[in-house]
Amino acid sequence: EDQVTQSPEALRLQEGESSSLNCSYTVSGLRGLFWYRQDPGKGPEFLFTLYSAGEEKEKERLKATLTKKESFLHITAPKPEDSATYLCAVRSNDYKLSFGAGTTVTVRA
């Protein structure tokens, strides 16, 4: 059974204070690791897909990296609008995602 564990559960940052979120996973055959952002009362919003170890993707202040056992989401010089819950998910077949519990990031001005 696929397992996804995210840490920390919550992260409080000062504006401009860079940090990283961790997603460790166990899956029988990885067919993509996904990062989503979820704001309160909203559905998850797609950020990145990574497929193979060593791959990196960037979008504004966010950068996602992937190894064979974990993925990191790096937030560089965060702003208050980066406050959200960040979800990691793995896909092991054509259509099913297994999500972690998420990391709730709060960025204070």
Place this chain on the structure above:
Amino acid sequence: GAGVSQTPSNKVTEKGKYVELRCDPISGHTALYWYRQSLGQGPEFLIYFQGTGAADDSGLPNDRFFAVRPEGSVSTLKIQRTERGDSAVYLCASSLTKGAFAEAFFGQGTRLTVV
């Protein structure tokens, strides 16, 4: 509409009652997914439709849960004899083709509270 629409946004029901949750996917999206998100947890897979047929309903917790998509567009998740443990946010997502999660869109969810 431009996105996935779910109605109602909130539903409060008494234990033992029957509820229906509706999902209007993006026009033309053949793949539709239902997930359930409990407080402080990530979404959990319930069921996947390709067109009108439920291709995988292995995530439905028990036989009180049932979902349909009769015309390959709108889907309804039905819960019979609701229990307090069914309280959660029910999310629907759609994508043009199966597994195209990079292009999948989630609705805002229906928050179900069973009292």
